[in-house]
Amino acid sequence: xxxxxxxxxxxxxxxxxxxxxxxxxxxxxxxxxxxxxxxxxxxxxxxxxxxxxxxxxxxxxxxxxxxxxxxxxxxxxxxxxxxxxxxxxxxxxxxxxxxxxxxxxxxxxxxxxxxxxxxxxxxxxxxxxxxxxxxxxxxxxxxxxxxxxxxxxxxxxxxxxxxxxxxxxxxxxxxxxxxxxxxxxxxxxxxxxxxxxxxxxxxxxxxxxxxxxxxxxxxxxxxxxxxxxxxxxxxxxxxxxxxxxxxxxxxxxxxxxxxxxxxxxxxxxxxxxxxxxxxxxxxxxxxxxxxxxxxxxxxxxxxxxxxxxxxxxxx
Amino acid sequence: xxxxxxxxxxxxxxxxxxxxxxxxxxxxxxxxxxxxxxxxxxxxxxxxxxxxxxxxxxxxxxxxxxxxxxxxxxxxxxxxxxxxxxxxxxxxxxxxxxxxxxxxxxxxxxxxxxxxxxxxxxxxxxxxxxxxxxxxxxxxxxxxxxxxxxxxxxxxxxxxxxxxxxxxxxxxxxxxxxxxxxxxxxxxxxxxxxxxxxxxxxxxxxxxxxxxxxxxxxxxxxxxxxxxxxxxxxxxxxxxxxxxxxxxxxxxxxxxxxxxxxxxxxxxxxxxxxxxxxxxxxxxxxxxxxxxxxxxxxxxxxxxxx
Numbered sequence: 001x002x003x004x005x006x007x008x009x010x011x012x013x014x015x016x017x018x019x020x021x022x023x024x025x026x027x028x029x030x031x032x033x034x035x036x037x038x039x040x041x042x043x044x045x046x047x048x049x050x051x052x053x054x055x056x057x058x059x060x061x062x063x064x065x066x067x068x069x070x071x072x073x074x075x076x077x078x079x080x081x082x083x084x085x086x087x088x089x090x091x092x093x094x095x096x097x098x099x100x101x102x103x104x105x106x107x108x109x110x111x112x113x114x115x116x117x118x119x120x121x122x123x124x125x126x127x128x129x130x131x132x133x134x135x136x137x138x139x140x141x142x143x144x145x146x147x148x149x150x151x152x153x154x155x156x157x158x159x160x161x162x163x164x165x166x167x168x169x170x171x172x173x174x175x176x177x178x179x180x181x182x183x184x185x186x187x188x189x190x191x192x193x194x195x196x197x198x199x200x201x202x203x204x205x206x207x208x209x210x211x212x213x214x215x216x217x218x219x220x221x222x223x224x225x226x227x228x229x230x231x232x233x234x235x236x237x238x239x240x241x242x243x244x245x246x247x248x249x250x251x252x253x254x255x256x257x258x259x260x261x262x263x264x265x266x267x268x269x270x271x272x273x274x275x276x277x278x279x280x281x282x283x284x285x286x287x288x289x290x291x292x293x294x295x296x297x298x299x300x301x302x303x304x305x306x307x308x309x310x311x312x313x314x315x
Numbered sequence: 316x317x318x319x320x321x322x323x324x325x326x327x328x329x330x331x332x333x334x335x336x337x338x339x340x341x342x343x344x345x346x347x348x349x350x351x352x353x354x355x356x357x358x359x360x361x362x363x364x365x366x367x368x369x370x371x372x373x374x375x376x377x378x379x380x381x382x383x384x385x386x387x388x389x390x391x392x393x394x395x396x397x398x399x400x401x402x403x404x405x406x407x408x409x410x411x412x413x414x415x416x417x418x419x420x421x422x423x424x425x426x427x428x429x430x431x432x433x434x435x436x437x438x439x440x441x442x443x444x445x446x447x448x449x450x451x452x453x454x455x456x457x458x459x460x461x462x463x464x465x466x467x468x469x470x471x472x473x474x475x476x477x478x479x480x481x482x483x484x485x486x487x488x489x490x491x492x493x494x495x496x497x498x499x500x501x502x503x504x505x506x507x508x509x510x511x512x513x514x515x516x517x518x519x520x521x522x523x524x525x526x527x528x529x530x531x532x533x534x535x536x537x538x539x540x541x542x543x544x545x546x547x548x549x550x551x552x553x554x555x556x557x558x559x560x561x562x563x564x565x566x567x568x569x570x571x572x573x574x575x576x577x578x579x580x581x582x583x584x585x586x587x588x589x590x591x592x593x594x595x596x597x598x599x600x601x602x603x604x605x606x607x608x609x610x611x612x613x614x615x616x617x618x619x620x621x
Binding site: 029051115122129132137142246292303 | 348349352353355356359360362363364366367369370373381382385386387430431433434436437438441443449452453456458459460462463464466467468469470471486487489490492495515520521522525546549550552553557567568569571572575576579588589592595596599600602603604
């Protein structure tokens with residue numbers, strides 16, 4: 001096929017003649033290949049973002065007696081954002097997910113990295129089984145995972161609570177101080193194996209010659225891990241960390257599902273819950289939109305901040 | 316591993332003669348560390364598998380046994396009774412939810428894969444003004460989580476009258492920015508220009524080239540996108556929760572959630588929620604484990620080269 005191309009290429013008269021329809025064909029192809037995706041992207045991702053921004057900058061003004069007359073949309077500047085940020089419950093929810101992220105993200109990434117390195121070092125037998133076992137929870141929907149762990153946290157139903165009591169421990173997974181970390185456990189359980197798989201993929205791409213050279217130089221297994229493997233899987237670790245940060249700040253389903261089991265989860269426990277509550281319980285779409293935008297901005301700031309930190313320490 | 320060692324011996328016979336075992340110390344750990352390693356892996360496996368084990372055991376129990384007996388041992392198993400109760404409850408609504416889940420995930424994943432792979436290929440192999448800008452916009456889309464978009468989508472869709480229809484959940488599922496990103500990276504590496512040029516000289520149209528040559532060359536990337544999108548839609552909860560109010564349109568996740576939230580009024584649903592959870596989890600677990608290698612292949616392309 002390549003020979004065919006090269007024999008035709010040198011200044012054949014066929015080329016310029018086909019050039020005009022070819023260009024139109026290419027333009028059509030670009031439209032056809034890229035068009036549908038771009039349209040849907042615009043409709044379901046770009047447009048909602050702009051719409052959220054618009055909603056967050058406007059408010060509803062009611063006129064007439066007792067505000068029952070006509071309603072009209074007015075531009076209110078940043079007052080929805082001011083309202084959101086002066087709402088103690090919302091600010092507390094932001095603080096809560098940030099605390100959650102600061103603890104849960106490192107724990108999960110360390111666990112995922114450790115599992116990946118252990119699997120990499122283990123002999124071939126059993127590796128497949130273990131890898132599948134760790135990855136399995138990723139296939140369980142968050143709702144089901146939360147229901148499942150909810151049962152495992154409930155005294156009277158849970159063998160874990162029974163076991164703790166048998167050993168003399170008072171396990172109160174749903175108490176006010178613990179419930180955030182019980183949620184962290186659900187998230188870790190679900191996604192550690194997935195992150196492990198990303199890291200394993202990068203481990204597999206390391207040039208085997210490096211290990212060869214290291215073993216000839218008499219490096220210990222630990223030295224191979226710290227001097228070769230860890231530095232080389234750094235991009236995968238950074239990538240999984242950024243996505244985990246974005247994900248954890250969006251916490252919603254887990255607290256919503258655990259809520260009936262405990263009195264410690266309020267309707268504004270996380271920013272997403274607060275926005276949901278604002279939109280559907282209070283019917284204040286404008287404030288809800290402002291809260292969504294604020295959350296997206298915080299997530300953005302944190303993931304870019306982390307990337308920047310990583311890049312600086314690399315230099 | 317063994318092959319590597321052989322090569323090393325051939326390359327440096329002196330080192331090999333001196334102490335053939337020492338050299339493999341980096342790759343083959345000692346007996347004690349191997350035992351420790353296996354023990355660590357086993358403990359982790361217990362952590363990840365125990366809830367699933369509990370689910371399987373709990374799904375076999377009657378309501379009295381569920382609360383009255385230990386959660387780790389079988390007692391008077393009646394799995395089939397429980398499963399039948401789930402399937403028959405409320406005129407067989409669970410089956411409808413399963414079909415809905417399959418519809419949302421199946422149609423969504425297939426369409427999203429074809430569209431995003433086409434877009435990625437186009438971004439890789441055609442040059443036009445604004446290409447990089449467009450790619451960067453799509454890339455930003457990868458970073459935006461679905462839950463952040465759900466509320467604005469609801470506001471938008473309620474203006475358009477799409478709320479509480481199949482389209483409300485299906486339309487957003489048709490787009491995979493990650494797919495376009497992976498598609499571009501993969502097409503750059505796996506679709507040779509010479510092949511495209513040859514096909515064009517043979518008179519093949521661009522769409523035929525895409526359908527017959529490109530899609531086949533990009534199959535590994537397409538499978539990865541398909542799997543991610545399928546799982547993503549299947550597991551999605553926030554979007555259906557706010558978009559749908561008619562139980563006939565619910566996917567399984569939302570359906571089980573709705574059952575679970577009324578268990579205080581209808582305690583017979585406890586066993587139904589547990590058995591239903593088992594039913595909804597099993598097919599996906601099988602798929603996850605058996606399709607693992609596709610997963611890793613795609614991740615290598617996507618995360619490592621990117």
